[in-house]
Amino acid sequence: xxxxxxxxxxxxxxxxxxxxxxxxxxxxxxxxxxxxxxxxxxxxxxxxxxxxxxxxxxxxxxxxxxxxxxxxxxxxxxxxxxxxxxxxxxxxxxxxxxxxxxxxxxxxxxxxxxxxxxxxxxxxxxxxxxxxxxxxxxxxxxxxxxxxxxxxxxxxxxxxxxxxxxxxxxxxxxxxxxxxxxxxxxxxxxxxxxxxxxxxxxxxxxxxxxxxxxxxxxxxxxxxxxxxxxxxx
Numbered sequence: 001x002x003x004x005x006x007x008x009x010x011x012x013x014x015x016x017x018x019x020x021x022x023x024x025x026x027x028x029x030x031x032x033x034x035x036x037x038x039x040x041x042x043x044x045x046x047x048x049x050x051x052x053x054x055x056x057x058x059x060x061x062x063x064x065x066x067x068x069x070x071x072x073x074x075x076x077x078x079x080x081x082x083x084x085x086x087x088x089x090x091x092x093x094x095x096x097x098x099x100x101x102x103x104x105x106x107x108x109x110x111x112x113x114x115x116x117x118x119x120x121x122x123x124x125x126x127x128x129x130x131x132x133x134x135x136x137x138x139x140x141x142x143x144x145x146x147x148x149x150x151x152x153x154x155x156x157x158x159x160x161x162x163x164x165x166x167x168x169x170x171x172x173x174x175x176x177x178x179x180x181x182x183x184x185x186x187x188x189x190x191x192x193x194x195x196x197x198x199x200x201x202x203x204x205x206x207x208x209x210x211x212x213x214x215x216x217x218x219x220x221x222x223x224x225x226x227x228x229x230x231x232x233x
Contacts, residue, residue, distance in 0.1 A: 003061050005084065009091045011062035015054040016095030019066045020192050022050035025103050027120040027185075044177035047186070052170025059166065067189040068092055069215035073149035076223030077231070079156075089191075096195035104199055121196040121204040122187045122211045130182035134210055137184040141214030142221070144176045145188045149222025150230070159232055187211040188218070 003011075026046035030038045038046075055064040063080070065071045071088045074080040100119075107113045118127070124137040132140075151172040155165040173188075180186035187193045193211035197204035 008062040011058040013091040013095040015058040015066040016092045017099040018054045019050040020096045020099035020195050023047035024120040028107050040181045044174045047177050048170040048174030051173045052166045055166035068191055069145050069219035073219030073223040076220050077153050077227045092191040096191035100195035119196050119200050121200045122185045122193045123207050132183045138214045140183045142218040145215040145218025146222035149219050153226040188215050
């Protein structure tokens with residue numbers, strides 16, 4: 001059953017909200033909590049779990065993109081209508097930004113909270129968790145996004161057991177974060193990057209270009225590889 005565009009857009013809004021609130025929330029609130037901090041591994045799992053649960057909850061309605069790069073990659077692969085890319089991007093950005101706003105209001109309830117600590121924004125050079133350059137960040141984001149699209153497209157094709165696709169996709173995003181958190185704080189999602197940068201401002205907005213360019217380039221690469229080399233005939 002194909003759902004109406006408004007219902008699909010609502011599902012994308014909710015799914016993207018859930019991804020940013022759960023993933024970035026774990027980074028802002030729980031990653032370094034004294035003695036019980038979940039660390040990089042916990043944050044990586046949180047992002048994977050948001051996609052896994054969101055895909056099961058909202059995927060049947062919208063397809064479960066929750067990410068402008070995924071929408072672009074799926075369209076490039078011929079599996080999504082180009083006319084719906086713009087509306088999907090808009091609600092993904094709105095969902096992510098609203099999640100960041102709610103998360104900020106919660107975090108401000110802690111007297112030690114400060115946006116100067118980064119608010120889980122993505123960055124490079126001095127704003128990379130481990131001091132990686134923009135060139136390293138660009139390459140990592142392109143490669144990881146391309147493979148993320150290959151996993152998504154491969155596991156949601158008719159030949160694959162589609163009911164298990166969210167599990168593979170969620171684990172793939174967990175793996176991506178395990179690699180990428182030290183490099184850029186892990187994006188592969190322009191909506192997730194934009195939502196945090198809007199509230200941090202300054203350097204985060206100045207460096208936001210990379211977290212649009214790299215994921216979108218990687219998504220197109222992944223979509224083209226799948227379409228012309230891996231898709232069912």
